[in-house]
Amino acid sequence: MMKAILIDDEISNLENLRTLLEKHCPQVTIQATAGDIANAVDAIEAYQPDLVFLDIQMGEDTGFDVLKRLPMRNFEVIFVTAYDHYGIQAVKFAALDYLLKPIDILELNEAVGKAEQKRAQLPTSQLDFLLQQLKKPEANVTKIALQMQSEIRYIALEEIIRCEADNTYTRFCLSNDEKILVSKSLKEYADLLKPNGFLRTHQSHLVNPKYVKSWLKEDGGILLLQSGEKIPISKPNKDTVRQALQQL
Template sequence: MLSAVIIDDEPNAVNLLALRLSQHCPQIDVVATCTGSIQGVEAIKIHRPEILFLDIEMPQMNGFQVLEAVGDIAFSLVFVTAYDRFALKAFKYSALDYLLKPIDTQELIATIQKIEKQHQTSPQQIQYLQQQLTGTAKVLPDRLALPYQNGVTFVAVHNILYCESDDKYTRFYLSDGQDYLVTKTLREIQELLEERDFLRVHRQYLINLNRIKKFVRGEGNYIVMDNNQSIPVSRGQKDRLMERFGWL
């Protein structure tokens, strides 16, 4: 069993989440539910939960202030939010789990299954998210959090050369020669980076268009990246690639 605390200033939201967890996630033991942020801080300190479900916009103290008051974060964090589409990008770039109100049961189940396999939330992830959500200009983050087996690393988006599908995982290849295997599918990464000059040129590869060295056409089209790695280009994606660059 994994212990959990729920903090949300909407009583109906708290009760519904607790009910969904009892019905669909029997491995979760909800040890406390709180509709006040100050009460929530005390509950976290008393119960030391393994999972915290936390709303962000609350009176008295918002979600970030609750986390600051708690201090050491020794749990997996799931934000429960009604934020807009742009703000949700910030959650994804921070590699933080979130549930969008009203909560979808299948998304809740998938989130719990992921938490059972991964590391605890890091303070760096929360700090990065807070910076993005409190910024006045709606610009996409310039760094991406990559959760891997030993923790989380933040990489500059422009330093990502390409991503390669590895079944249900994705391997990131960086300009400094390092690579990271993360627990996300290439489709998920594509949705996150396609607005940042990344293109899916093959079912297995997503490339940074700004890090292409050359494109070789022929019977087997392929691209050579900055690190001299050759990446195949599928027939269906060749035209899209040429359109992006205005190649003849």
């Protein structure tokens, strides 16, 4: 069983989440709910939960303020938000789970399942990493957390040469020749890394322009990387890639 606390400033959202958990996630026991920052901090310190469902936007405050006030954060967090807005980029870079309102039952079950797996493993510093990320503008993020099967790796963006789709997985190719396989789609990482200058050259390829050596005219356009690898450029992406490279 996982002991949980629900935090949201709207009572209807708390009741809806409670109903969904009681009906679809019997492994979760709800210890308490809270509707503001102060009560949320008190509840977490009093009950020491395994899992916290944390609303991001709470009036003029945010759920992140709850985390900042806690000296110990030895619990898993599933963020809940009505919009893909402030803070979500940082949550994604930290490889933490989030749910968009209205909550989808399948996504809820998946997030709870991941939280159970993480609790069974060694504790990580994902929440500390998240709070560090929040101090930076989105375009100035320097590291990303990659959730692997047995660990979470924190990788500097400048170490990523390219990413390649492998069915529903993404393979990260690093400057030290290491390859990391992550169970998220390339599209998700393409959207996440776009503000940091990464180029989607093809349906299956995402490239760090730092490692581009030249544009080859063969086969309608290919990027030659410093490693000697050749990365295809699809026709719909040619103009975007060319313009981005000209601005380097």
